[in-house]
Amino acid sequence: MEAIELGREIGKLPHNLQSEVLAFIELLKAKQENLSKKKQREFGIGKGKIKISEDFDAPLEDFKDYM
Template sequence: MENLSLYTLINNLPAHVKQEVRDFVESLKKKTKKDEETPKNRQFGVLKGKISMSKDFDEPLTDFKKYM
């Protein structure tokens, strides 16, 4: 669809519908802007010391013994 024909269609709409079209177009612009953003550089070691596993992590689980 050409820009002029799209403009003509929108221009012939009632004022309250034009506002809805404007809101929709703005939401589409925000959505595409989020998609185009590049991810930030990540740093190694940011969570060092914040995550730990329990000492008995590798021990067998007795709760599931009947299923094995």
């Protein structure tokens, strides 16, 4: 729907509904601003923060009976 068409349709509405449309437009604009402000995740940001021990794959003592 083009902007001119949209304006005509909104103009046909009663004043109270036009106010609701305006409030909804403001809500959508605020929502869009919040989405654009979110920081994009950066690949590799946690590199070096997690350490895995050398014996990670070693069998556990608790499971000796099952091996």
